[in-house]
Amino acid sequence: MADYQYREHQGSDATAPLLFVFHGTGGDENQFFDLGQQLLPDARVVAPRGNVSEGGALRYFRRTAEGVYDMDDLRLRTGQMADFVAQRRDESQPRRVIGLGYSNGANILAAVQFSQPGLFDQTVLMHPLIPFIPADADFVGRSVLITAGRRDPIAPASATQALADYFTRNGAKASLFWHEGGHELRQEELRETQRFLGR
Template sequence: MSDYQFAVADGAAPNAPLIFLFHGTGGDEHQFFDLAAQLVPGAARIAPRGDVSENGALRYFRRAAEGVYDMDDLARRTEAMTGFIAAQIAARNPSRVLGLGYSNGANILAAVQFARPDLFDASVLMHPLIPFAPQAAVFAGRKVLITAGRRDPIAPAGATQALADYFSVNGAETQLFWHEGGHELRNEELLASRDFLAG
Protein backbone atom coordinates (compact mmCIF):
# COMPACT_ATOMS: atom_id res chain seq x y z
CA MET A 1 0.00 0.00 0.00
CA SER A 2 1.37 3.42 -0.95
CA ASP A 3 1.76 6.01 1.79
CA TYR A 4 -0.44 8.62 0.14
CA GLN A 5 -0.99 11.95 1.79
CA PHE A 6 -4.74 12.45 1.92
CA ALA A 7 -7.51 14.54 3.38
CA VAL A 8 -10.13 12.65 5.35
CA ALA A 9 -13.47 13.50 6.97
CA ASP A 10 -14.45 10.69 9.29
CA GLY A 11 -17.31 12.28 11.21
CA ALA A 12 -19.94 10.33 9.31
CA ALA A 13 -22.35 7.90 10.92
CA PRO A 14 -21.25 4.26 11.19
CA ASN A 15 -21.54 2.47 7.84
CA ALA A 16 -22.23 5.76 6.05
CA PRO A 17 -21.34 5.93 2.35
CA LEU A 18 -17.66 6.52 1.63
CA ILE A 19 -16.54 8.68 -1.29
CA PHE A 20 -13.03 8.81 -2.71
CA LEU A 21 -12.03 12.06 -4.45
CA PHE A 22 -9.33 12.40 -7.12
CA HIS A 23 -8.06 15.81 -8.20
CA GLY A 24 -7.00 16.95 -11.64
CA THR A 25 -3.46 17.80 -12.72
CA GLY A 26 -2.23 20.73 -10.66
CA GLY A 27 -4.89 20.25 -7.99
CA ASP A 28 -4.48 18.60 -4.62
CA GLU A 29 -6.46 16.63 -2.06
CA HIS A 30 -8.55 19.69 -1.20
CA GLN A 31 -9.85 20.34 -4.75
CA PHE A 32 -13.18 18.51 -4.30
CA PHE A 33 -13.18 17.92 -0.56
CA ASP A 34 -15.73 20.58 0.42
CA LEU A 35 -17.75 20.10 -2.77
CA ALA A 36 -18.20 16.42 -1.97
CA ALA A 37 -19.95 17.31 1.29
CA GLN A 38 -22.59 19.04 -0.83
CA LEU A 39 -22.77 16.31 -3.45
CA VAL A 40 -23.12 13.45 -0.95
CA PRO A 41 -24.21 14.86 2.44
CA GLY A 42 -23.30 12.64 5.35
CA ALA A 43 -20.70 10.59 3.50
CA ALA A 44 -17.20 9.97 4.79
CA ARG A 45 -14.65 11.53 2.44
CA ILE A 46 -11.13 10.48 1.51
CA ALA A 47 -9.06 12.46 -0.99
CA PRO A 48 -5.60 11.10 -1.80
CA ARG A 49 -3.00 13.49 -3.16
CA GLY A 50 -1.27 12.55 -6.41
CA ASP A 51 2.36 11.66 -5.75
CA VAL A 52 3.81 12.47 -9.18
CA SER A 53 5.09 15.99 -9.96
CA GLU A 54 4.94 17.24 -13.54
CA ASN A 55 6.81 20.55 -13.53
CA GLY A 56 5.43 21.16 -10.05
CA ALA A 57 1.85 20.08 -10.86
CA LEU A 58 0.62 17.06 -8.90
CA ARG A 59 -0.63 14.03 -10.84
CA TYR A 60 -1.37 10.37 -10.17
CA PHE A 61 0.90 8.87 -12.86
CA ARG A 62 3.53 9.92 -15.38
CA ARG A 63 3.01 10.78 -19.01
CA ALA A 64 5.31 11.60 -21.93
CA ALA A 65 2.91 14.14 -23.45
CA GLU A 66 -0.79 15.01 -23.49
CA GLY A 67 -2.60 11.71 -23.98
CA VAL A 68 0.65 9.70 -24.08
CA TYR A 69 0.84 7.74 -20.83
CA ASP A 70 3.77 5.92 -19.27
CA MET A 71 1.90 2.62 -19.16
CA ASP A 72 4.39 0.89 -16.86
CA ASP A 73 4.13 3.74 -14.38
CA LEU A 74 0.33 3.75 -14.70
CA ALA A 75 0.26 0.02 -13.91
CA ARG A 76 2.45 0.46 -10.80
CA ARG A 77 0.50 3.42 -9.50
CA THR A 78 -2.84 1.77 -10.23
CA GLU A 79 -1.75 -1.20 -8.12
CA ALA A 80 -0.68 1.11 -5.28
CA MET A 81 -3.90 3.14 -5.42
CA THR A 82 -6.00 0.00 -5.53
CA GLY A 83 -4.30 -1.25 -2.38
CA PHE A 84 -4.82 2.10 -0.64
CA ILE A 85 -8.52 2.19 -1.52
CA ALA A 86 -9.13 -1.43 -0.53
CA ALA A 87 -7.48 -0.86 2.86
CA GLN A 88 -9.55 2.26 3.53
CA ILE A 89 -12.76 0.41 2.65
CA ALA A 90 -11.86 -2.53 4.90
CA ALA A 91 -11.20 -0.17 7.81
CA ARG A 92 -14.62 1.52 7.52
CA ASN A 93 -17.15 -1.04 6.23
CA PRO A 94 -19.25 1.62 4.40
CA SER A 95 -22.76 1.03 3.09
CA ARG A 96 -21.73 2.26 -0.39
CA VAL A 97 -18.38 3.07 -1.96
CA LEU A 98 -18.36 6.01 -4.35
CA GLY A 99 -15.68 7.62 -6.47
CA LEU A 100 -15.34 11.01 -8.14
CA GLY A 101 -12.40 12.13 -10.25
CA TYR A 102 -11.64 14.94 -12.68
CA SER A 103 -9.26 14.74 -15.65
CA ASN A 104 -6.11 12.94 -14.42
CA GLY A 105 -8.06 12.01 -11.29
CA ALA A 106 -10.78 10.47 -13.45
CA ASN A 107 -8.11 8.53 -15.31
CA ILE A 108 -6.62 6.93 -12.18
CA LEU A 109 -10.13 6.21 -10.87
CA ALA A 110 -11.01 4.50 -14.16
CA ALA A 111 -7.75 2.54 -14.11
CA VAL A 112 -8.52 1.28 -10.59
CA GLN A 113 -11.98 0.24 -11.78
CA PHE A 114 -10.51 -1.68 -14.71
CA ALA A 115 -8.27 -3.54 -12.25
CA ARG A 116 -10.88 -4.05 -9.50
CA PRO A 117 -14.45 -3.66 -10.79
CA ASP A 118 -15.78 -4.73 -7.38
CA LEU A 119 -14.43 -1.77 -5.39
CA PHE A 120 -16.84 1.03 -6.37
CA ASP A 121 -20.61 0.85 -6.31
CA ALA A 122 -20.88 4.09 -8.28
CA SER A 123 -18.34 6.44 -9.81
CA VAL A 124 -18.27 9.82 -11.55
CA LEU A 125 -15.57 10.26 -14.19
CA MET A 126 -15.36 13.93 -15.17
CA HIS A 127 -13.50 14.59 -18.44
CA PRO A 128 -11.51 11.32 -18.50
CA LEU A 129 -9.11 10.34 -21.28
CA ILE A 130 -8.33 6.63 -21.63
CA PRO A 131 -6.19 6.33 -24.81
CA PHE A 132 -5.96 2.54 -24.65
CA ALA A 133 -8.36 -0.41 -24.77
CA PRO A 134 -9.02 -1.74 -21.25
CA GLN A 135 -9.44 -5.46 -20.77
CA ALA A 136 -12.94 -6.85 -20.43
CA ALA A 137 -14.27 -6.89 -16.86
CA VAL A 138 -17.53 -7.55 -15.03
CA PHE A 139 -19.30 -4.38 -13.90
CA ALA A 140 -22.74 -5.87 -13.27
CA GLY A 141 -24.46 -3.98 -10.47
CA ARG A 142 -22.08 -1.00 -10.79
CA LYS A 143 -23.02 2.50 -11.91
CA VAL A 144 -20.83 4.93 -13.86
CA LEU A 145 -21.47 8.54 -14.86
CA ILE A 146 -19.11 10.14 -17.37
CA THR A 147 -19.29 13.91 -17.83
CA ALA A 148 -17.61 15.68 -20.72
CA GLY A 149 -17.45 18.77 -22.91
CA ARG A 150 -18.28 18.41 -26.57
CA ARG A 151 -15.43 20.82 -27.42
CA ASP A 152 -12.89 19.41 -24.97
CA PRO A 153 -9.41 19.71 -26.61
CA ILE A 154 -7.86 17.28 -24.09
CA ALA A 155 -10.47 14.52 -23.94
CA PRO A 156 -11.93 14.09 -27.46
CA ALA A 157 -15.60 13.20 -27.75
CA GLY A 158 -14.82 9.94 -29.55
CA ALA A 159 -12.62 8.70 -26.72
CA THR A 160 -15.28 9.67 -24.19
CA GLN A 161 -17.95 7.76 -26.08
CA ALA A 162 -15.65 4.74 -26.40
CA LEU A 163 -15.14 4.68 -22.62
CA ALA A 164 -18.89 4.90 -22.00
CA ASP A 165 -19.41 2.07 -24.46
CA TYR A 166 -16.78 -0.02 -22.67
CA PHE A 167 -18.54 0.29 -19.34
CA SER A 168 -21.94 -0.43 -20.90
CA VAL A 169 -20.74 -3.49 -22.81
CA ASN A 170 -19.17 -4.84 -19.62
CA GLY A 171 -22.39 -4.58 -17.64
CA ALA A 172 -22.27 -1.22 -15.85
CA GLU A 173 -25.32 1.00 -15.66
CA THR A 174 -23.72 3.85 -17.60
CA GLN A 175 -24.75 7.45 -18.08
CA LEU A 176 -23.03 10.03 -20.27
CA PHE A 177 -23.56 13.75 -19.60
CA TRP A 178 -22.38 16.31 -22.15
CA HIS A 179 -22.04 20.07 -21.89
CA GLU A 180 -21.24 22.36 -24.79
CA GLY A 181 -17.89 23.59 -23.47
CA GLY A 182 -14.36 22.23 -23.22
CA HIS A 183 -12.31 20.71 -20.42
CA GLU A 184 -13.69 23.01 -17.72
CA LEU A 185 -16.12 21.84 -15.06
CA ARG A 186 -19.56 23.39 -15.31
CA ASN A 187 -22.31 23.71 -12.76
CA GLU A 188 -24.71 21.55 -14.74
CA GLU A 189 -22.36 18.55 -14.63
CA LEU A 190 -21.89 19.00 -10.88
CA LEU A 191 -25.67 18.96 -10.50
CA ALA A 192 -25.83 15.83 -12.66
CA SER A 193 -23.15 14.27 -10.45
CA ARG A 194 -25.10 15.11 -7.30
CA ASP A 195 -28.28 13.55 -8.67
CA PHE A 196 -26.40 10.46 -9.85
CA LEU A 197 -24.63 9.90 -6.54
CA ALA A 198 -27.87 10.39 -4.61
CA GLY A 199 -29.30 7.43 -6.50
Protein backbone atom coordinates in the same frame (compact mmCIF):
# COMPACT_ATOMS: atom_id res chain seq x y z
CA MET B 1 2.22 0.19 -1.31
CA ALA B 2 2.08 3.98 -1.73
CA ASP B 3 1.87 6.16 1.37
CA TYR B 4 -0.56 8.81 0.13
CA GLN B 5 -1.14 12.06 1.91
CA TYR B 6 -4.87 12.63 2.19
CA ARG B 7 -7.61 14.65 3.82
CA GLU B 8 -10.53 12.94 5.47
CA HIS B 9 -13.96 13.89 6.73
CA GLN B 10 -15.58 11.36 9.02
CA GLY B 11 -18.98 10.04 8.04
CA SER B 12 -22.15 10.07 10.11
CA ASP B 13 -21.55 6.49 11.30
CA ALA B 14 -19.59 3.33 10.49
CA THR B 15 -21.93 2.39 7.64
CA ALA B 16 -21.86 5.84 5.99
CA PRO B 17 -21.05 5.90 2.27
CA LEU B 18 -17.33 6.16 1.57
CA LEU B 19 -16.55 8.78 -1.08
CA PHE B 20 -13.10 9.10 -2.64
CA VAL B 21 -12.37 12.33 -4.54
CA PHE B 22 -9.44 12.54 -6.98
CA HIS B 23 -8.06 15.89 -8.16
CA GLY B 24 -6.91 16.92 -11.61
CA THR B 25 -3.36 17.72 -12.71
CA GLY B 26 -2.06 20.63 -10.66
CA GLY B 27 -4.69 20.17 -7.97
CA ASP B 28 -4.27 18.56 -4.58
CA GLU B 29 -6.31 16.91 -1.87
CA ASN B 30 -8.19 20.17 -1.27
CA GLN B 31 -9.58 20.56 -4.81
CA PHE B 32 -12.76 18.50 -4.36
CA PHE B 33 -12.76 17.91 -0.61
CA ASP B 34 -15.47 20.47 0.15
CA LEU B 35 -17.44 19.43 -2.93
CA GLY B 36 -17.47 15.85 -1.68
CA GLN B 37 -19.03 16.94 1.60
CA GLN B 38 -21.59 19.07 -0.26
CA LEU B 39 -22.58 16.23 -2.57
CA LEU B 40 -22.93 13.62 0.20
CA PRO B 41 -23.12 15.34 3.61
CA ASP B 42 -23.34 12.11 5.60
CA ALA B 43 -20.47 10.39 3.78
CA ARG B 44 -16.95 9.71 4.88
CA VAL B 45 -14.85 11.66 2.36
CA VAL B 46 -11.26 10.69 1.54
CA ALA B 47 -9.18 12.90 -0.76
CA PRO B 48 -5.76 11.45 -1.66
CA ARG B 49 -3.01 13.67 -3.03
CA GLY B 50 -1.30 12.55 -6.24
CA ASN B 51 2.30 11.57 -5.56
CA VAL B 52 3.78 12.22 -9.01
CA SER B 53 5.13 15.67 -9.92
CA GLU B 54 5.06 16.96 -13.48
CA GLY B 55 6.98 20.23 -13.45
CA GLY B 56 5.65 20.85 -9.95
CA ALA B 57 2.06 19.92 -10.82
CA LEU B 58 0.73 16.96 -8.84
CA ARG B 59 -0.62 13.95 -10.73
CA TYR B 60 -1.47 10.32 -10.00
CA PHE B 61 0.77 8.77 -12.68
CA ARG B 62 3.40 9.79 -15.20
CA ARG B 63 2.91 10.65 -18.84
CA THR B 64 5.41 11.31 -21.58
CA ALA B 65 3.29 13.87 -23.47
CA GLU B 66 -0.29 15.18 -23.48
CA GLY B 67 -2.49 12.12 -23.80
CA VAL B 68 0.50 9.72 -23.89
CA TYR B 69 0.72 7.69 -20.70
CA ASP B 70 3.69 5.87 -19.19
CA MET B 71 1.85 2.56 -19.11
CA ASP B 72 4.31 0.83 -16.78
CA ASP B 73 3.98 3.66 -14.30
CA LEU B 74 0.19 3.65 -14.70
CA ARG B 75 0.08 -0.06 -13.82
CA LEU B 76 2.24 0.55 -10.74
CA ARG B 77 0.23 3.54 -9.53
CA THR B 78 -3.08 1.81 -10.24
CA GLY B 79 -2.11 -1.08 -7.99
CA GLN B 80 -1.01 1.30 -5.25
CA MET B 81 -4.23 3.29 -5.42
CA ALA B 82 -6.38 0.15 -5.42
CA ASP B 83 -4.60 -0.96 -2.24
CA PHE B 84 -5.13 2.47 -0.67
CA VAL B 85 -8.85 2.43 -1.47
CA ALA B 86 -9.26 -1.11 -0.14
CA GLN B 87 -7.46 -0.22 3.10
CA ARG B 88 -9.68 2.80 3.72
CA ARG B 89 -12.78 0.74 2.88
CA ASP B 90 -11.81 -1.97 5.37
CA GLU B 91 -11.57 0.58 8.21
CA SER B 92 -15.39 0.79 8.37
CA GLN B 93 -18.45 -0.94 6.93
CA PRO B 94 -19.60 1.50 4.23
CA ARG B 95 -22.92 0.67 2.60
CA ARG B 96 -21.48 1.86 -0.69
CA VAL B 97 -18.07 2.92 -1.99
CA ILE B 98 -18.06 5.84 -4.43
CA GLY B 99 -15.35 7.47 -6.50
CA LEU B 100 -15.31 10.91 -8.11
CA GLY B 101 -12.43 12.15 -10.22
CA TYR B 102 -11.70 14.96 -12.63
CA SER B 103 -9.28 14.75 -15.58
CA ASN B 104 -6.15 12.96 -14.28
CA GLY B 105 -8.15 12.00 -11.20
CA ALA B 106 -10.83 10.46 -13.42
CA ASN B 107 -8.13 8.56 -15.29
CA ILE B 108 -6.62 6.94 -12.19
CA LEU B 109 -10.13 6.17 -10.91
CA ALA B 110 -11.06 4.49 -14.20
CA ALA B 111 -7.77 2.54 -14.20
CA VAL B 112 -8.50 1.26 -10.69
CA GLN B 113 -11.94 0.19 -11.89
CA PHE B 114 -10.46 -1.71 -14.82
CA SER B 115 -8.14 -3.60 -12.47
CA GLN B 116 -10.58 -4.07 -9.55
CA PRO B 117 -14.11 -3.86 -10.95
CA GLY B 118 -15.74 -4.75 -7.64
CA LEU B 119 -14.05 -2.03 -5.59
CA PHE B 120 -16.45 0.85 -6.33
CA ASP B 121 -20.24 0.72 -6.39
CA GLN B 122 -20.63 4.10 -8.09
CA THR B 123 -18.17 6.32 -9.92
CA VAL B 124 -18.25 9.76 -11.48
CA LEU B 125 -15.61 10.24 -14.18
CA MET B 126 -15.34 13.92 -15.12
CA HIS B 127 -13.53 14.61 -18.39
CA PRO B 128 -11.58 11.32 -18.47
CA LEU B 129 -9.16 10.35 -21.23
CA ILE B 130 -8.44 6.63 -21.65
CA PRO B 131 -6.25 6.37 -24.79
CA PHE B 132 -6.12 2.57 -24.72
CA ILE B 133 -8.60 -0.31 -24.86
CA PRO B 134 -9.15 -1.78 -21.37
CA ALA B 135 -9.61 -5.49 -20.89
CA ASP B 136 -13.20 -6.63 -20.44
CA ALA B 137 -14.34 -6.94 -16.81
CA ASP B 138 -17.55 -7.63 -14.89
CA PHE B 139 -19.30 -4.38 -13.91
CA VAL B 140 -22.75 -5.86 -13.32
CA GLY B 141 -24.37 -4.01 -10.42
CA ARG B 142 -22.04 -0.99 -10.78
CA SER B 143 -23.09 2.51 -11.84
CA VAL B 144 -20.92 4.96 -13.77
CA LEU B 145 -21.54 8.57 -14.73
CA ILE B 146 -19.19 10.16 -17.27
CA THR B 147 -19.34 13.93 -17.77
CA ALA B 148 -17.59 15.68 -20.64
CA GLY B 149 -17.40 18.72 -22.88
CA ARG B 150 -18.20 18.31 -26.55
CA ARG B 151 -15.35 20.71 -27.43
CA ASP B 152 -12.80 19.35 -24.96
CA PRO B 153 -9.33 19.71 -26.57
CA ILE B 154 -7.78 17.23 -24.11
CA ALA B 155 -10.38 14.46 -24.02
CA PRO B 156 -11.86 13.91 -27.50
CA ALA B 157 -15.57 13.14 -27.66
CA SER B 158 -14.89 9.88 -29.51
CA ALA B 159 -12.69 8.58 -26.66
CA THR B 160 -15.31 9.60 -24.11
CA GLN B 161 -18.05 7.78 -26.02
CA ALA B 162 -15.81 4.70 -26.36
CA LEU B 163 -15.32 4.64 -22.57
CA ALA B 164 -19.05 4.87 -21.92
CA ASP B 165 -19.65 2.08 -24.44
CA TYR B 166 -17.00 -0.05 -22.70
CA PHE B 167 -18.75 0.20 -19.33
CA THR B 168 -22.17 -0.50 -20.85
CA ARG B 169 -20.84 -3.48 -22.80
CA ASN B 170 -19.37 -4.91 -19.59
CA GLY B 171 -22.61 -4.73 -17.61
CA ALA B 172 -22.40 -1.37 -15.84
CA LYS B 173 -25.33 1.00 -15.65
CA ALA B 174 -23.47 3.76 -17.47
CA SER B 175 -24.67 7.24 -18.39
CA LEU B 176 -22.95 10.02 -20.29
CA PHE B 177 -23.61 13.72 -19.67
CA TRP B 178 -22.35 16.31 -22.16
CA HIS B 179 -22.02 20.06 -21.94
CA GLU B 180 -21.18 22.30 -24.88
CA GLY B 181 -17.84 23.54 -23.54
CA GLY B 182 -14.32 22.20 -23.21
CA HIS B 183 -12.30 20.69 -20.36
CA GLU B 184 -13.74 22.94 -17.66
CA LEU B 185 -16.20 21.80 -15.03
CA ARG B 186 -19.64 23.39 -15.32
CA GLN B 187 -22.51 23.76 -12.91
CA GLU B 188 -24.81 21.58 -14.99
CA GLU B 189 -22.49 18.58 -14.66
CA LEU B 190 -22.23 19.11 -10.92
CA ARG B 191 -26.03 19.10 -10.75
CA GLU B 192 -26.09 15.89 -12.79
CA THR B 193 -23.52 14.40 -10.43
CA GLN B 194 -25.71 15.25 -7.45
CA ARG B 195 -28.70 13.59 -9.11
CA PHE B 196 -26.62 10.51 -9.91
CA LEU B 197 -25.30 10.14 -6.37
CA GLY B 198 -28.77 10.64 -4.92
CA ARG B 199 -30.25 7.70 -6.79
